[in-house]
Amino acid sequence: MKTTTGITARNILDQKSIRKIYTIGPDQTTYEALQLMAEFDIGAIAVMENNHLIGIVSERHYARRIALEGKKSRNTPVKEIMRKEFYSVTPDTQVDVCMKIMTEKRRRYLAVIENDECVGIISIGDLMKSTIDKLEFDIDQLVNYITTG
Numbered sequence: 001m002k003t004t005t006g007i008t009a010r011n012i013l014d015q016k017s018i019r020k021i022y023t024i025g026p027d028q029t030t031y032e033a034l035q036l037m038a039e040f041d042i043g044a045i046a047v048m049e050n051n052h053l054i055g056i057v058s059e060r061h062y063a064r065r066i067a068l069e070g071k072k073s074r075n076t077p078v079k080e081i082m083r084k085e086f087y088s089v090t091p092d093t094q095v096d097v098c099m100k101i102m103t104e105k106r107r108r109y110l111a112v113i114e115n116d117e118c119v120g121i122i123s124i125g126d127l128m129k130s131t132i133d134k135l136e137f138d139i140d141q142l143v144n145y146i147t148t149g
Contacts, residue, residue, distance in 0.1 A: 009098055009112045010091035012130050013120040021120055023048040024057065026079035030066055033057050033078050043125075044109045046118050047082045053118040055082035056109050088113045089122075099127050 013019070023046045024033050033045055037059060044058035057078050065081035066073050087101050088111040098110055102124050112120040 007095040007130050007134060008091060009089050009093045009095070009110070009120075009122055012095065012098075012122050012126050013091070013112060015130060016120075016122075016126060018042065019120075021046055021118060024078055025049065026054060026082070027077050029074055030057070030062060030071075030076045030078055030081055031073040034059075034062060034073060043123060044121055046111065046121055047078055048118070051117075053086075053088075053111055053113070055079070055084045056086045056111065056121065057082040058109060060108070086111055088118075090114060091119060095127055095130060098122065099124075099131075102127070 018040060022036050022040055022042060024036060026047050026049055036045055037043065043060075044056050046053055047055035047057055055078075061081045061083060062073065065071070066076060071080075086109070087105055087107055089098055089101065091112055091114050093112075101110060102108065108124050110122050111118050112122060
């Protein structure tokens with residue numbers, strides 16, 4: 001696949017305002033996960049066990065697996081609602097490839113893995129923001145070139 005942006009997952013992680021990876025254990029409650037997401041204004045958290053990424057839990061998982069099923073978030077462990085089948089990329093994966101994976105696999109989040117360690121999570125929103133920023137930069141460059149000759 002031909003890339004058009006030259007932007008990588010590493011660039012996306014570097015541009016994020018929140019650089020820390022927020023994690024939660026599989027036996028912690030969904031309520032605790034929601035508290036973290038609300039406190040740090042994030043949509044997903046890495047679920048870690050023995051320093052290994054074993055899943056991703058998001059607000060969408062809460063909505064579909066807790067709220068709609070009538071469960072209680074204060075006593076439902078994260079492992080019951082997390083997505084265990086997640087997709088990952090390396091920091092050097094191009095944004096175009098990340099978008100293709102997300103679109104084809106219908107995922108909103110990708111884990112970024114380097115040397116068997118989760119170094120971040122990127123969202124479809126992160127990718128869209130980066131792509132729009134790049135397009136705006138390119139347009140500004142073209143306008144500047146045209147107007148200044």
